[in-house]
Amino acid sequence: MIPPQTAWLKDPVVQSVCHAIAVEGANIYFVGGCVRDAVLGLGGSDIDMASDATPQQVTRLAEAQGFKVVPTGIDHGTVTVVAEGTGFEITTFRKDVKTDGRRAEVAFCGDMKSDAERRDFTLNALYATADGQIIDPLGSGLRDCLARRIRFIEDAGARIREDYLRILRYFRFHAWYADPEQGFCPDAMDAIAQNAEGLESLSAERIGSEICKLLAAHDPTQAVAGMQQSGALQRVLPGSDITMLGPVVHLEQALGLHGNWRLRLAALGGDASSRLRLSRKDAQFLDRLRNSISDMMPIAEIAYRHGFELASGALVLRAGLANQPLEPAALLPLKAASKARFPIAAKDLMPGLSGKALGARLAALERLWIASDFRLTREQLLAGE
Structure with missing residues (x-):
């Protein structure tokens, strides 16, 4: 059972959407991240739903109950039902017809197991009914989720060749959810190494999004080391080096700072511009961080001119390079300087x-x-x- 305190399980708006789709006998389930995170006692994931009803049926049923429906991804079976200002994506059960490593052609089906088999990892192939009953159509998802084990569904190489972004997703999920004591699945690492070249076919936007999410994890050090070991890291961040990442993460934690993906990207070095499409603001921040390693501007002046976040990042980078410890008190003058006004x-x-x-x-x-x-x-x- 989903823990009864789970927010979406007791939310009357969410339940009203479920009721609207099920009123004539169609089945609707919570699926993916929201179920996984509820099982793990985490919160914050978007609510996704899956149904054996077609997009047209979902639209008719939802509109009959007064909800607005937006065909956000109708070619792939997804519509968004808007209830009291909140959108809920509902996707018809699907199976892959054709994949090319970047996108898939799908066909609708009424079979939950087929829908589960097209997903990436076993812990993401969990479903739950509106009253919180967990369904594990593959028979291994719940066990892997509770063990915090990241495992591809069936053949790892086949899953990767369906969408090469799953290589990066594997390491991101490892950083966010895996038990670090378990390490990496050997079969997964072999498949990633054999298919790492496929990362070259992905857009900079997709790669950048995954890398930013990965580096924002509490401690992505082990996951990034796995990327380097498998050959994936050099494909997405040429010239990078993981040597500084561990010390930077350790210093962030010692200072009580939230994990900053831009600081960690600066610590990795490499050519972020060629494979990651960063916003202008993020690219400028990254350049200033990297420049702060070699320029002579005092840290307090950086805080005054560019703000606390950049200054604290510069402090961490310089300390990491010098192998110097830091205490939280080191942040106090930076906070004061960032608020100073000439x-x-x-x-x-x-x-x-x-x-x-x-x-x-x-x-x-x-x-x-x-x-x-x-x-x-x-x-x-x-x-x-």
């Missing part, structure tokens, strides 16, 4: 100065103020004029 404005130096002379004097006073650990007041700075 007390002099251009008008304070006018009309005596203007143009380049004004700019130069403002910059000089700002440097003096920073060198004082942001202590000099407006009056003290102006008194030096």
